Amino acid sequence: MAMVQPIATRRSATGIPTGKLAMWWLLGSEITIFGGLLMSYIMMRIMYAPWAEAAAHTNTLAGSINTFVLLTSSLFAVLAHHAAEQKNGKLAAFYLWLTIGGALTFLVVKGIEWTNEIRHGFTITANTFWSFYYTAAGLHGLHVIAGATAMAIVSFDCLRGKNLQRVELVGIYWHFVDIVWIFLFPLLYIAK
Amino acid sequence: MSQAADAHHGHLNSAGEHGPHHPASYYVKIWALLLVLLVISIAGPMLGNKVLTLITAFGIAVVKALIVAAFFMHLNVEKKFVWYMLFAMLLAVVMFFLGTAADVMKYDGSHWTKPSSYLYTEEFKKAFSGGEEHEGHGSDEFDSKALPNVPYGETESHKAHGSHETEGHGLPAAEPRHGT
Numbered sequence: 001m002a003m004v005q006p007i008a009t010r011r012s013a014t015g016i017p018t019g020k021l022a023m024w025w026l027l028g029s030e031i032t033i034f035g036g037l038l039m040s041y042i043m044m045r046i047m048y049a050p051w052a053e054a055a056a057h058t059n060t061l062a063g064s065i066n067t068f069v070l071l072t073s074s075l076f077a078v079l080a081h082h083a084a085e086q087k088n089g090k091l092a093a094f095y096l097w098l099t100i101g102g103a104l105t106f107l108v109v110k111g112i113e114w115t116n117e118i119r120h121g122f123t124i125t126a127n128t129f130w131s132f133y134y135t136a137a138g139l140h141g142l143h144v145i146a147g148a149t150a151m152a153i154v155s156f157d158c159l160r161g162k163n164l165q166r167v168e169l170v171g172i173y174w175h176f177v178d179i180v181w182i183f184l185f186p187l188l189y190i191a192k
Numbered sequence: 193m194s195q196a197a198d199a200h201h202g203h204l205n206s207a208g209e210h211g212p213h214h215p216a217s218y219y220v221k222i223w224a225l226l227l228v229l230l231v232i233s234i235a236g237p238m239l240g241n242k243v244l245t246l247i248t249a250f251g252i253a254v255v256k257a258l259i260v261a262a263f264f265m266h267l268n269v270e271k272k273f274v275w276y277m278l279f280a281m282l283l284a285v286v287m288f289f290l291g292t293a294a295d296v297m298k299y300d301g302s303h304w305t306k307p308s309s310y311l312y313t314e315e316f317k318k319a320f321s322g323g324e325e326h327e328g329h330g331s332d333e334f335d336s337k338a339l340p341n342v343p344y345g346e347t348e349s350h351k352a353h354g355s356h357e358t359e360g361h362g363l364p365a366a367e368p369r370h371g372t
Contacts, residue, residue, distance in 0.1 A: 035285030
């Protein structure tokens with residue numbers, strides 16, 4: 001078989017593999033998106049005392065369970081990366097599916113939580129706090145869905161031992177989703 | 193060398209070598225530490241001390257985020273370039289905050305005011321306190337219908353003055369927040 005030179009596997013300027021470099025740039029842009037959202041929340045939360053009263057109605061138990069779920073799924077994601085480094089594609093796929101399980105659990109808990117809140121009249125149009133709440137948690141939820149989808153695609157390659165380097169990339173993305181929640185959790189559920 | 197195998201060089205770290213190969217138990221220990229921090233952040237507010245709550249909630253959030261970034265995302269062995277890029281983005285967020293906070297975090301200035309802010313606060317207060325308009329509601333009860341949904345520039349005082357620009361005269365007759 002002739003030697004195949006991958007296209008732009010590495011960037012000469014940074015020495016970072018192209019895929020990983022792209023992932024870091026993606027996360028860089030995500031920092032400004034979520035950072036702006038969180039900074040807006042902090043400003044409004046400090047400015048308007050009633051936001052604290054509205055925040056008192058969020059479900060701390062649901063938030064805590066979801067934090068635990070995401071932290072645990074992050075562990076599975078890094079274990080998937082660990083398995084991929086050892087070129088064990090099947091084990092990597094297994095851990096990726098456990099991570100996806102965490103994502104689904106997160107979404108189910110979120111669904112139950114939101115249903116309960118909406119039933120009590122806390123809808124997205126109730127006031128600006130709840131508008132923010134659903135926007136921030138909803139945007140984060142979309143990232144959870146995107147991460148789970150990407151991991152599912154990568155996992156099928158893993159089963160065939162292909163493109164194992166992508167496990168690290170989806171893992172980095174997933175850890176970022178976890179970090180965003182780590183900041184959303186105290187803002188929305190703890191600081192009351 | 194196959195393409196897949198060559199691409200596998202993506203695991204090379206910043207030094208051009210393979211990163212540290214920790215056993216799986218190493219990551220489990222970090223996860224356990226994160227769970228301990230999670231428990232502390234949940235238990236913090238139960239002590240009822242506001243300063244302590246801020247420390248346990250946000251201080252621990254920062255620590256947890258750094259632990260995940262350093263050990264799960266392997267930023268501890270990543271090239272400095274990535275750190276610089278991420279910090280540049282964080283700096284952009286700080287600039288966004290500083291650029292807007294000067295306006296957003298004030299109710300009034302020497303020649304301007306935000307009457308809708310006062311209205312918002314006042315109406316919100318009524319929604320919770322169960323004022324005359326909301327007989328029968330306890331202080332713990334929440335009536336989302338009583339909450340205002342008035343965007344800036346559409347308050348009664350704005351309509352009365354016809355313009356959001358007050359230019360130092362004809363300021364809307366709004367109660368200062370401190371008095372509400």
